[in-house]
Amino acid sequence: MTAAHPYLADPPPRAFAHRGWHVGDLSGLENSLLAFRRAVAEGYRYVETDVHATADGVVVVHHDPTLDRTTDRSGAILGQPWNVVRRARIGGREPVSRLEDVLEELPDAFFNIDVKSDAAVEPFVRVVRRQRAFDRIAAAAFSEARLARLRKLAGPRLLTSLGPRSAALLRADGWLPFLRLGSFSRGVLAQVPLRQGPLTVVDKAFITAAQRLGVEVHTWTINDKERMRSLLDLGVHGIVTDRPDLLRELLIERGSWPSR
Numbered sequence: 001m002t003a004a005h006p007y008l009a010d011p012p013p014r015a016f017a018h019r020g021w022h023v024g025d026l027s028g029l030e031n032s033l034l035a036f037r038r039a040v041a042e043g044y045r046y047v048e049t050d051v052h053a054t055a056d057g058v059v060v061v062h063h064d065p066t067l068d069r070t071t072d073r074s075g076a077i078l079g080q081p082w083n084v085v086r087r088a089r090i091g092g093r094e095p096v097s098r099l100e101d102v103l104e105e106l107p108d109a110f111f112n113i114d115v116k117s118d119a120a121v122e123p124f125v126r127v128v129r130r131q132r133a134f135d136r137i138a139a140a141a142f143s144e145a146r147l148a149r150l151r152k153l154a155g156p157r158l159l160t161s162l163g164p165r166s167a168a169l170l171r172a173d174g175w176l177p178f179l180r181l182g183s184f185s186r187g188v189l190a191q192v193p194l195r196q197g198p199l200t201v202v203d204k205a206f207i208t209a210a211q212r213l214g215v216e217v218h219t220w221t222i223n224d225k226e227r228m229r230s231l232l233d234l235g236v237h238g239i240v241t242d243r244p245d246l247l248r249e250l251l252i253e254r255g256s257w258p259s260r
Contacts, residue, residue, distance in 0.1 A: 005159050006135040007110055008216065013256055014238035015247050016046045016112055018221050019063065023245055030070060031061050032094035033102055039244060040109050045258060048112045048220075048240050051099050053120040058082035059099040059127050065117065071096065078119055099124070103131045112161075112191070112218075112240075114140045121146060125153045134158055140191055161189040162215070167201075170209055191218040191240070194231070207235045225250055232256075 020035025021042055022028065029035045031049055039047050050063040054077055068074045071088035088096050103111070111133075115124050128137055134157040141147045144163035151160055162170065167190050190210050192201050202219050210217045218238035222228050225246045228239055232254065241247045251257040 007138055007159050010045075010258065012216065012237035013232055013251065014046050014216075014218065015044060015244070015251060015257075016048045016218065016220075016238060016240040017042075017044045017244040018048045018240045018242045020047060020049070021244050023243060028070075028091035029094055030090070031063055031097075032090045033061075033097045033105060034094050036102055036106055036109070040106055042244065043248060043257065044109075044244060046110045046112060046238075047106075048114070049102075050114040050116050051120050051124055052077040052116050053123045054082045054085050055079055056081045057123045058085075059120060059123045060085060061097045061099055061102055063114075063116070067096075078117065099127050100131060103127070103133050110136045110138075112138045112140060114142075115146060115150060116141075118143075118146055118149075121149050122153060125150065125158075128154065128158065138189060140189075159189070161191040161218075167192050170206065170213075170215070188213075188215050189218055189238075190215050191220060191238075194219050194222065194227070202231065202234070202236065204234060211235075222247075 017039035019030035021038040022030040022035045026035055026038055036047055049061050051059050052062050052065060053059055060077060062077060066076050067088045070090050072092045073088040077085055085096055090096060115121060128134060138159040138161060139150050140161040142164060144165050147160055147163045150158060170190060194202050202217060207217050216237035218240060219231055219236050220240035222231060222239050222241050223243045228247055228250050231239060239247055248257060
């Protein structure tokens, strides 16, 4: 698959460090700047992460809508200003980061960013524009409406994933989304789980349908080495994992780990 967008310039497979490198000595430090730095230092070019907006519109890198699970503070991020959220420590050690700081710190990394709330959409687009980061960001969301708003605000320069409805249509019939939605373009990403309840999402038919439309298939979140191997054999274009150490080991074995 060829792609005009710089994010997809290198050939697949693409290895994504899910929320950075947070295994071993960095266990419990997901979505910290330290975890992102480590992923890049370990050779990862692609990092998956998430963003929310604070009460005063600062875009912060964090998965949950609240600080409770991963930090030493509590409460909804959207209900607190940045000068409060910034005091939270992930795993009691590392500060919550602004997206802007992460992009500046790691200028050569590509980021897959799940925009987790409607409130984060406009501030997110402003940050991407201010950082001139369109070439190294793909935006995702679990909301079709949120993705549509992202595309409208950012324009065609912003690479986006399919929403859940679009992915479901792709699963049902490879040409149906193209005919009904008219929103596919080369470089659009189908970022999906291997299974959704009892339904297998990623199989050969799904990948074949995606390839007809020039869509890459990225599966999440795959932490078992043999499952990674079977998916690569099936033809997936990218794997998102919490075990970047195992995925790197497998890609080295297969001669697919990037040399730079």
